[in-house]
Amino acid sequence: MSLTVGMLLSACGGTASPDEQMDYLRSMAQHGVEHHAATSPGPVGDQEECADAYHQLYDGPTGDNAPHVGDYAERAALRKEGERLFIESCVTGEPAPVTGEP
Incomplete structure (x- = not known):
């Protein structure tokens, strides 16, 4: 049992690889594109609205996906x-x- 707990703690405490970090950054760019498609009526979105959307989606403990x-x-x-x-x-x-x- 202690071996399993130790393995879980090691897995949870590890640092993301550079590839995992780059995947995260690419996914954030894609999420921005998806938000633009869902909310922007024209070809260019509003920077303040996009910043607000980011903070609503990703700030705080439930939105932190880094x-x-x-x-x-x-x-x-x-x-x-x-x-x-x-x-x-x-x-x-x-x-x-x-x-x-990153």
Whole structure:
């Protein structure tokens, strides 16, 4: 039993790989595109409305879908980049490019 608990704790405490982090960022860009399609009447969405939508969907304990990374500063940076990608994609209706390391 203790082996199973130890394995679960190890799995939960691990840091997301760079690929998992990039997948998260790509998904945030895609969520922005989907929100644009569902709410924007024209080709360009409103930046303030997109920012508000992001905060309604992803702020707080129930909306945080960012993968676990090494420390608080890294997690905050990853979430901030996810926010930027969501908003940019929401405004343009096209997925914002995800480049480099998160």
